[in-house]
Amino acid sequence: MKLDLSIITSAYNEEESLPSFFDRVTAVADKMDIAYEIIVVNDGSKDGTEKVIREHAEKDKRIKGVFLSRNFGQQAAYLCAMKLLKGNCAVFLDADLQDPPELIPEMYAKHEEGYDVVHAIRTRREGETIGKKLSAAVYMWLLRKGSGLNIPENSSEFKLYDKKVIDAIVAMPETTRFLRAQVTWLGFRETSVYFDRPAREKGKTTYNFKKLAKIAMNGIVPYDKKPLMLPLKIGAFIGACSLAAFVTFIVLAALSIDFPFAAWIFPTVGAGVSLILISQGITGIYLGYAYDEIKRRPVYVVREKINFGEDEENG
Numbered sequence: 001m002k003l004d005l006s007i008i009t010s011a012y013n014e015e016e017s018l019p020s021f022f023d024r025v026t027a028v029a030d031k032m033d034i035a036y037e038i039i040v041v042n043d044g045s046k047d048g049t050e051k052v053i054r055e056h057a058e059k060d061k062r063i064k065g066v067f068l069s070r071n072f073g074q075q076a077a078y079l080c081a082m083k084l085l086k087g088n089c090a091v092f093l094d095a096d097l098q099d100p101p102e103l104i105p106e107m108y109a110k111h112e113e114g115y116d117v118v119h120a121i122r123t124r125r126e127g128e129t130i131g132k133k134l135s136a137a138v139y140m141w142l143l144r145k146g147s148g149l150n151i152p153e154n155s156s157e158f159k160l161y162d163k164k165v166i167d168a169i170v171a172m173p174e175t176t177r178f179l180r181a182q183v184t185w186l187g188f189r190e191t192s193v194y195f196d197r198p199a200r201e202k203g204k205t206t207y208n209f210k211k212l213a214k215i216a217m218n219g220i221v222p223y224d225k226k227p228l229m230l231p232l233k234i235g236a237f238i239g240a241c242s243l244a245a246f247v248t249f250i251v252l253a254a255l256s257i258d259f260p261f262a263a264w265i266f267p268t269v270g271a272g273v274s275l276i277l278i279s280q281g282i283t284g285i286y287l288g289y290a291y292d293e294i295k296r297r298p299v300y301v302v303r304e305k306i307n308f309g310e311d312e313e314n315g
């Protein structure tokens, strides 16, 4: 059966937050007068998260639980939910209630207006240290620069997607998954809603520098081959400097102007270094092409088809 809305979260050690998560989400969704489901993916929690999900699922059949064999990370958990959900659209939000469920009706209304992707943008971050805010800003800057994608600033995974966007994300064959970058790469009609992000009430954040660094790499490496070209550029620069030095020294020698013989070391070593770097860069170009092929990403994605007969919406 098709539903109007799927509400998705992933939970890693969220036994304390989940009861109020279910309370607040069902309170909001019940008022919307739509057919909905709530899917919670338990991402290998070590606390009583699974028990809390089972208890709630027992009482309310619209609450569905998925239990992963171990901790795979939020990105993997969300992909798992994407393959299972039945809604015409789906909202993804954190289980710790830092993404307020009360925003769901506003996001759903944007979908009704015809938007395929609705970003929830934080206007303020409460309870976060200067350090966390600063590292978040640097992270976002790196991500946008590195991926070359216009990923909305101050957005997280708190978003609504139309079913066709979800199908397109699921159809992307790469194993390295980073939703924020993938959805920006896909395009579609997008808009934003805004909220003040509250501090986490219960439990503690599980994101550490290592996890964030890995996510940032996942957002950069599959989208940009610039790092592979770096040796070529540096090699070309050193080569150009060496050439300029060679020419200068030859002119000086021709004009019988005295300069230390040792100065020849710079252009000679420079020429060697630049040759090595340039050949490394050329290998990089080939590696880049091979890499694109291995990813087997679709060359284009159909948003809609008309006059093709039945099953038009599914592209």
Ligand code: UDP
Binding pocket: 009, 010, 011, 012, 013, 014, 043, 071, 072, 073, 074, 077, 093, 094, 095, 096, 098, 200, 204, 205, 206, 207
């Ligand atoms: N989470 C998850 N798997 C993990 C880490 C986190 O499913 O390996 C979930 C977590 O339960 C929460 C959301 O991802 O629902 C965001 O995590 P957290 O609050 O720790 O991150 P922060 O808000 O500090 O960025």
Ligand code: MG
Binding pocket: 094, 096, 098, 200, 205
């Ligand atoms: Mg949080």
